[in-house]
């Protein structure tokens with residue numbers, strides 16, 4: 001039995017509409033991609049989907065109550081739920097530096113969650129971010 005996957009390639013702005021037929025964990029036909037990158041994209045998206053995730057974490061003593069964060073690299077799509085739960089439990093103390101590691105090895109992926117921007121401490125707290 002085969003399964004049809006229809007994907008929009010995001011490897012470049014062309015956004016080719018790719019149609020694949022998969023049988024026994026193998027792509028047996030692919031149409032719509034204008035180049036080899038589209039085939040590689042379809043392979044990854046069907047068999048090893050990865051995503052960069054973005055969120056926020058609470059900040060203690062900062063000029064704002066939260067700081068935006070993201071994974072330094074894409075992580076497996078099936079780890080996103082666990083990763084977001086871990087991020088939701090974190091509170092950091094200001095100041096926060098740009099790209100500061102907030103969570104090393106999120107969801108056991110080997111990928112760090114880093115701050116997407118610096119955040120200064122409130123007056124009376126530490127001054128540098």
Ligand code: SF4
Pocket residue numbers: 009010011012013014015016032033034035036037038039041
């Ligand atoms: S298949 Fe090639 S040309 Fe089409 S969107 Fe993907 S990378 Fe771009």
